[in-house]
Amino acid sequence: MRFGNEVAEVLKIMRDEKRFYKNYLPIEAINAGKKMMGKIEGLWEDVRESIFQLVKSEIPCESPYEAVWWYSILLGIVKDPSVFYDFTRYLRSHSHAFSVNTQCFLYYQLNGLLFLYPELNCEKNKLELWYFYKEMLEGFVGNMQLPIGEIPPEERNGNLIIVVTEQFLGVAHGPTKTALDRCKVLMEKIGKEVILINSMEMLNGIGKIPFYRMRLGNHDERKGMEEFQLWKGSKIPYYQCRNQMPELEGLRHMLKVIRQMAPSWVVLIGGGGILGNLLGRMVPAIAIGTIPSELSINCTKYETLGRKLTKMDLDMLEKLDYTENNIIESVFSSSLKPQEEQITREMAGIPEKTFLIVVVGVRLNNEVTKVFLEMLEKVLKENMQVGFLGEFSKYEEKISMFPVLKEKSFCFGFCDDILSRLEICDLYVNPIRKGGGTSCVEAMFKGLPVVTVDYGDVSVNAGKEFCVKDYREMQDKILKYYEDKEYYKEMSKKAEARTKILLDTEAEFVRIMEEAERRESMMNKKEVQDAGI
Numbered sequence: 325m326r327f328g329n330e331v332a333e334v335l336k337i338m339r340d341e342k343r344f345y346k347n348y349l350p351i352e353a354i355n356a357g358k359k360m361m362g363k364i365e366g367l368w369e370d371v372r373e374s375i376f377q378l379v380k381s382e383i384p385c386e387s388p389y390e391a392v393w394w395y396s397i398l399l400g401i402v403k404d405p406s407v408f409y410d411f412t413r414y415l416r417s418h419s420h421a422f423s424v425n426t427q428c429f430l431y432y433q434l435n436g437l438l439f440l441y442p443e444l445n446c447e448k449n450k451l452e453l454w455y456f457y458k459e460m461l462e463g464f465v466g467n468m469q470l471p472i473g474e475i476p477p478e479e480r481n482g483n484l485i486i487v488v489t490e491q492f493l494g495v496a497h498g499p500t501k502t503a504l505d506r507c508k509v510l511m512e513k514i515g516k517e518v519i520l521i522n523s524m525e526m527l528n529g530i531g532k533i534p535f536y537r538m539r540l541g542n543h544d545e546r547k548g549m550e551e552f553q554l555w556k557g558s559k560i561p562y563y564q565c566r567n568q569m570p571e572l573e574g575l576r577h578m579l580k581v582i583r584q585m586a587p588s589w590v591v592l593i594g595g596g597g598i599l600g601n602l603l604g605r606m607v608p609a610i611a612i613g614t615i616p617s618e619l620s621i622n623c624t625k626y627e628t629l630g631r632k633l634t635k636m637d638l639d640m641l642e643k644l645d646y647t648e649n650n651i652i653e654s655v656f657s658s659s660l661k662p663q664e665e666q667i668t669r670e671m672a673g674i675p676e677k678t679f680l681i682v683v684v685g686v687r688l689n690n691e692v693t694k695v696f697l698e699m700l701e702k703v704l705k706e707n708m709q710v711g712f713l714g715e716f717s718k719y720e721e722k723i724s725m726f727p728v729l730k731e732k733s734f735c736f737g738f739c740d741d742i743l744s745r746l747e748i749c750d751l752y753v754n755p756i757r758k759g760g761g762t763s764c765v766e767a768m769f770k771g772l773p774v775v776t777v778d779y780g781d782v783s784v785n786a787g788k789e790f791c792v793k794d795y796r797e798m799q800d801k802i803l804k805y806y807e808d809k810e811y812y813k814e815m816s817k818k819a820e821a822r823t824k825i826l827l828d829t830e831a832e833f834v835r836i837m838e839e840a841e842r843r844e845s846m847m848n849k850k851e852v853q854d855a856g857i
Contacts, residue, residue, distance in 0.1 A: 361400055361536070376401045385414065388421035389533055392430065396536035403441045405449055408434070412452040416459060424463040425531025428570060428598060431457055432527050435596065435621065436539045439758050440690050442779065451640055454621045457596070458644070461623055464598055465605070467572050472579055472605045475586050477848065480607060482588045485516045488600035489593040491526035492564070493544055495661050496740055498762045499614045503593045504555040505659050506612060509833045510591070511558055519585075520553060521578075522564040523599040530571055543567050556659075570598035579603070589840075595622035610840050616656030616761055617784040626840050630656035630784045652839050656785065657829040658762055660769060663743035672748060674709065679806050681710045682749040682772070684742070684763040688716035696755040699795040700733075701726045703802050710753075711736050713745055714763075746770045751805050753798070754782040761785045765826050768819035773812065775801050785826055789818060 379398055384390045395411040398404070415422075415430055422430070434453055438445045465472065487510070489503040503520060510516045527541030548564040568574055578599055587607055592600035595611030603609060604624045613620040616630025619637060629637075629651050638648060669676055681700075685691050692712070700710055710733040712719060719735040739745050743766055746752075752767035754760055754776035761781030764774050768786065775798055776782040778791040792798045805812050 358536075361397065372401060376404070380407070388418045391418075393534045393536065396433075396534075396538075399437060399444075400536045403443045405444050405446050408437065408444045408449050409452055412449065412456055416452075416456050419456075419459060419463070422533075423531055424460060424467055425571065426533055427456075427460045427463065427531070428525075429529065429531040429533070430535070431460060431596075433535050433538060436527070439615070440687065442756055442758065445758065447636055447640060450618075450621075451643060454640075454644060457621050458623055461598065461601055464570065464572075464575070464602065468576060468579065468602070470576055470580060471583070472602055475583065475606050480586045480588045481517075483515075483517050484585060484587040485510055485518050485589045485591060486582060486585070486587045486603065487518060487520045487591045487593065488523055488597060488603065489520070490523055490597040490600075491541055491543070491594075492520075492522035492547060493542060496742075498658070499593055501659055501661070501762075502612065502614055504553060504560065505657075505829045506591060506593070506833055507553075507560045508555055508558045509830055510837070511560070513830055513834055514837060516588075519561045519563060521599070522547065522562070523569050523578075523597050524565045524567045525569045525597045525599065526594075528567055528569065530568055565599075575599060575602065579606075582606075589837075590624075592622065592624060595620035595624065595627060600624070608840070608844050610652070610836075612836075613656070615758060615781055617758065617779070617781045619651070626650055626652055626843065628652050628654045628656070628836060630654060630781075649843060652836055652843075654836050655825060655828075655832050656761065656781075657826055657832045658765055659827060659829060660743065660766055661740075663741060663747075665741045665744040667744050667748065669748050672745075674711075674748065675707070677707055679705075679708045679751070680749045681708065681751050681753050681802065682746065682767070683710060683712050683753055683755065684746075684767070685714045685716075685755075685757070685760055686738075687757075687759070688712055688714050689718045689722075691755045691757045691760075692716070692722055693755065695795060697722065697726050697729060699799050700753075701728050703799045704728050704732050705803075705806065708806065709733060711745075711749060713742065714738055742766055743770060746772060751775065751802065753802060754780075756780070756795075757782075765823055769823045769827070771816045771820050773805055773815040773819050775805070786819075787822055789815070 379394060383394045391414060398407050412434060419427055438449065487503060487507050489499060491499060492503065493500050495501055507518050507520050510518050524543055527539055528543060529540050545567060550562055553560045553562045565574060579602055582603060583606055590600060590603045590607055590609040592609060592611040594614045600609065601623045609624040611620055611622045611624045611627035613628050619629055620627060632653055633648055633651060641647060674680060710729065713736040715738050716735050723729045723733060736745055746767050747770050749772060752764060752772045752774045754764065754774065756777050756779055758780045764782040764785050768774060774782065774786040774790040776786055776791055777794060777798065783791050792801050
């Protein structure tokens with residue numbers, strides 16, 4: 325009966341909340357949602373399902389701002405892919421109710437959910453979100469009030485390339501290193517003039533409306549004073565937009581200035597930023613996807629993919645009016661932050677004969693799930709330990725229900741010098757997630773074999789030899805590395821050999837840009853022939 329009362333109270337909260345709505349979502353409505361989520365925490369699954377169905381049936385679809393809030397609450401209760409799809413469909417059909425900046429805010433929130441939760445990430449949802457993005461971009465085009473049509477090839481500065489990144493932080497940040505590495509290659513190996521622009525668009529909150537557990541990005545406003553970035557001997561011209569992008573006036577200013585520069589190409593790091601995609605209307609643009617296992621959502625002419633195209637990819641591209649000619653299959657190469665420290669197991673308080681498994685990430689609170697911990701709990705032998713390396717504030721809470729892990733694990737915490745910690749570990753084990761590609765390269769560089777399910781960036785970077793089918797097979801593979809010393813040595817050498825490919829940014833990015841140039845040239849020739857010129 326107690327749980328029946330909880331369901332009844334949730335219903336009362338929702339129905340009382342509806343009377344607050346006018347043309348905005350007041351604090352009473354937000355507090356109602358938070359109060360409801362507080363009641364749901366810890367309830368049995370069958371009761372959570374009852375509340376989920378109740379909230380779903382009560383969403384006030386006639387009131388878009390309220391509907392967004394309650395859809396986000398629904399995804400907080402259960403990560404249901406059908407709700408994500410319905411939510412995105414709702415946004416597409418009610419886009420007129422939101423400014424383009426609010427649409428952009430919502431896009432980033434939903435894209436973030438797809439990244440964090442594999443259970444939401446299916447072709448149907450990715451496609452629907454891509455449609456939403458394309459329609460949103462057209463909304464920005466309609467608001468520009470200045471020419472953003474194609475600049476004729478003969479009027480472009482063939483020596484200038486603009487590189488746009490949505491977020492630029494420190495060298496421990498993967499996309500930041502990706503941007504710097506590509507700029508260096510463009511300047512020193514391809515001989516181009518380069519301007520690196522940080523558009524500051526990534527989850528910056530402009531246009532934000534109430535969204536349960538909204539994500540906001542980190543930004544370093546101090547870098548706005550810098551005119552260059554120094555990277556491995558290169559001096560890269562740098563400009564940072566104000567932390568208000570993609571605010572319309574700021575966009576107009578940037579588009580007008582860059583149109584006057586008339587670059588030959590735009591290179592987008594990531595791909596989803598509005599500034600970079602609008603520049604792609606003026607000159608050829610290529611998106612360097614920072615999630616190599618997946619096509620990135622954008623509207624550029626070309627983008628890279630860190631694996632082979634599948635039939636599913638081709639089917640989705642066709643629905644989006646793209647072809648395989650728009651995709652350049654590649655190896656997602658990266659660079660490593662130089663190691664600065666040397667530490668020993670003794671210094672770290674780890675017994676010398678311990679077989680140390682490491683789990684690395686900056687989102688371990690989300691990525692380390694109950695199912696993953698259950699697998700680790702079963703696999704640990706007497707002289708095995710697990711070290712969690714990265715942002716994991718919920719470590720104590722998460723392992724409290726696992727007595728073996730509680731005794732045989734510890735948390736390194738966040739560390740700038742990740743190579744020094746990986747050096748004292750034996751095996752890199754990856755939870756099911758989309759990200760983590762750079763950390764697995766760092767681990768293999770230090771000779772650590774990788775164990776990962778065949779999903780996400782780690783599987784793409786590590787390669788098939790290091791992949792397993794599921795967590796049950798992962799358990800067996802971990803024990804094989806622990807028990808079979810010869811197998812461990814063999815795979816350790818293969819891991820080191822793999823990094824030679826993954827770290828050769830120079831050769832791979834030169835190849836990518838040459839291929840993009842070749843395809844663009846062929847397309848221009850075809851257009852001339854079709855025109856009968």
